[in-house]
Amino acid sequence: MINLSPLWISLRIATIATVVTFFLGIAAAHFMQHYRGRWRSLLDSLFLAPMVLPPTVLGFLLLLLLGKNGPFRVLFSGGISVVFTWYAAVITATVVAFPLMYKTTLGAFEQIDDSLQQAARTLKATELNVFRRITLPLSLPGLLAGTTLAFARALGEFGATLMLAGNIPGRTQTLPMAIYFAVEGGDLREAALWSAIVLSLSLGGIVLTNGLTQHRSRLRWTQRSKGRKTEAMLLSDRSRGGFEEAGAKRSTRLQxxxxxxxxxxxxxxxxxxxxxxxxxxxxxxxxxxxxxxxxxxxxxxxxxxxxxxxxxxxxxxxxxxxxxxxxxxxxxxxxxxxxxxxxxxxxxxxxxxxxxxxxxxxxxxxxxxxxxxxxxxxxxxxxxxxxxxxxxxxxxxxxxxxxxxxxxxxxxxxxxxxxxxxxxxxxxxxxxxxxxxxxxxxxxxxxxxxxxxxxxxxxxxxxxxxxxxxxxxxxxxxQPQTVSVARLTGCKNFSPAVAYGPNQVEVQRWQCQLQTLEPLPPNFTQIGIRAHQISLSASSASSKNTFCCWLAATSETPHRMTLYLKLHRPPSDEQDYHLQAEVFKEKWCELKDQPQPWSVCLDPSRLLLLEDL
CATH class of the missing domain: 3.40.50.300 (P-loop containing nucleotide triphosphate hydrolases)
Known part of the structure; x- marks a missing residue:
């Protein structure tokens, strides 16, 4: 009859190590997610080191640290010893499983959109509530995967455990040790049995985790398909009353x-x-x-x-x-x-x-x-x-x-x-x-x-x-004061200008003189006019600021036409223009078949006298 003690010892050690690793991994991942200090790279390397070090090297380092002559010997005064005990196996299993839990959890935390946590904070949630109600639930698939990997790694630990806990039947002999010594003793049947148990436990946990994750994804897709509603139908519903505003009128004026x-x-x-x-x-x-x-x-x-x-x-x-x-x-x-x-x-x-x-x-x-x-x-x-x-x-x-x-x-x-x-x-x-x-x-x-x-x-x-x-x-x-403000508020027509009289300017780019309604400000350097405030007609006129113009190009939107106009003479190409004018399609229908030149009027009351700043 086969002694089942290696199975129960392995399950107990792996379970305890997984529980400890679960909390340590979450704490370390949460700290590293927010830590941006100079030691971040070093700390991350230390946390991941057990995953890349050879098990015997890791076991030897633990032996140096936890032995009676190690730096932690003060913990073992009074005859207490860690070496060659079952909790030494728990320590080694925790150390080797920790990197998997830490790295998987950190990846899950970093996948969460920062704006979700920021939104929770602005909704008066404390850091503890943000972590408990937002971070943990959203990272649950990652936590589940990390826990499964940590358990599988703890269950399969051999080298470091052998160095620190030894191979004591009934006390520290785990499944990997039982397999090794069964093969060494020529009992391949027993080794195969233990190997099958380890594979079943490890792979079974991973398959179960993947199955749960895929089930969650299918459930979400089904809910999304069933939950589609037409936005327009809802918006067309009649307005309902009876709402008492959550933020009642405040007695103070806010500033x-x-x-x-x-x-x-x-x-x-x-x-x-x-x-x-x-x-x-x-x-x-x-x-x-x-x-x-x-x-x-x-x-x-x-x-x-x-x-x-x-x-x-x-x-x-x-x-x-x-x-x-x-x-x-x-x-x-x-x-x-x-x-x-x-x-x-x-x-x-x-x-x-x-x-x-x-x-x-x-x-x-x-x-x-x-x-x-x-x-x-x-x-x-x-x-x-x-x-x-x-x-x-x-x-x-x-x-x-x-x-x-x-x-x-x-x-x-x-x-x-x-x-x-x-x-x-x-x-x-x-x-x-x-x-x-x-x-x-x-x-x-x-x-x-x-x-x-x-x-x-x-x-x-x-x-x-x-x-x-x-x-x-x-x-x-x-009344924008500068070219930058006028441009950001939609003005498209600018030209350097200089004073020509008390209410008259010489517009250099447009090659014309314009009369203004208001006296010229002392610091003005440019003149502008908005495209929709330019008046166009097919007949000639002799009013103020009216000039002959030719059409260089057009640009169409669903309801308006943008006309690119050249003053005084016909354009040489589509890029040869002075002004952009915007007109409704109805106006365009009146103009487009009329012979050119047309008349363009730059209303003195619509002119913008601007500074370069």
Missing amino acids: LEVDICKHLPEFTLSIKFVADGQPLGVLGASGVGKSLILRCIAGIETPDSGRIILNDRVLFDSELGIDVGSCDRNVSILFQNYALFPHLTVAQNIAFGLPRCQKSSPNQITRAVTQQLIAMRLEPFAQHYPRQLSGGQQQRVALARALASQPEVLLLDEPFSALDTHLRNQIERQLITRLQSYQGITLLVTHNLEEAYRMCHDLLILDSGTVIANGPKHRIFE
Whole structure:
């Protein structure tokens, strides 16, 4: 009869080692995910060293460390010894299995989108809650795989265990040792039996893990297929009432003061502005620091210097050493990718953003979630997962979740960038309506000037990390002071110009003289006019700033035509033009068959007198 003690010893040692490795691997992976110090490479190498060292070398090093003459001999005073005991085998199994658990877990953690954890922090979740409710559930497949690999490695450890724990039958003799000594003794049948058991346990665990992972994937695909709904049908439903705004009217007038500086490789972000209850649009080209401003306000990024003050509460002050964490700022951010938690349903996502209060009963939380679902017309999708929703539905869930946390500041980072044109217009109208009842401060980041104009009362225009305009949108669009502001607000026609009289300028590029309505400012260097404010007619006229023009080229959009015009004489080619004029298709139909030259009028009241800055 075969002695089964190697089987039970191996299972006990591998199980204990796997449990210890599970917690150590998660702790090490979580630390290394966030550690960016100078010793990161060395620590990572030390954690992975047991995976590449020969088992005998590893066993010898452990023997030196844990022997009675080793550096840890103080632990073994009083006659206690680790060497040649079953817990020595646990130690070696833990050491050799740790790298697999650590590396697999670290890879699982790094696969999680950073915006999910950042969103959780802005929803007032502590670091412990972020780790418990977001990081661990999302990394579960990786943790399961790492645990399986760690168990298989611990079960199969031989060399290091033999060096430290020896081969004592009934005490430290594990399955790999039983196989080795069975072969050495010529008992191939027993060796084959033990080998089959090891293979069954190791490969069985791996197959089971892969099967569970594939089952989860198939289940997600099935849920996604069954959960498809038509966005247009939902948006066409009649509006429902009865919603009590989660963020009730606040008694104080909110004010956000931002004065920060952050050095980047391409430029230095240095901005200063004040926002109040009116929505503020942050406008600028891609890569000028718009999103970075929101991340600094939310506490996701840390400025190099400056201050951020919300309603007389200091959120950041470099001189005083104040840097309030994201979870305590009461600032919510709506990311470009919405950052919905994929393992939570729509209702659970919204509930995540509700204020944490010990007095809140489950019924109160349910009512609050229901109110948000009604307000955003999401009741049919309460038990759906984000992967089962369309882009517009996901956007509305993210907005409901952000508002449910009752933030003092709502940050919208390109909220419509992932939507098609038709859906974008519908969601934009719904967002505008929703923000009318929101009592906090709203900042909208966008590079779409029409979107900013429709949604915001004030504008903050950036260029290369600095503020070049700040104020009411009407003033900025109608009276830009510089060429940069005019260009970022859609002006396409510019030319250097010099004063020719009190209300007259010499326009060099257009080769003409223009009369202005207002006196010339002292520092003006260029003149501009917006393409849609140029008047065209087929008949000649003698009014102010009217000239003959010829058509050089056209560019068509669904509703408008852009006409490239050459003043004074016919163009030599399509690139030979002075002005771009935009007209509706109806006007184009009137003009296109008329003989040229046409007449172009540059209205004195529409001319922009600009500085180069």
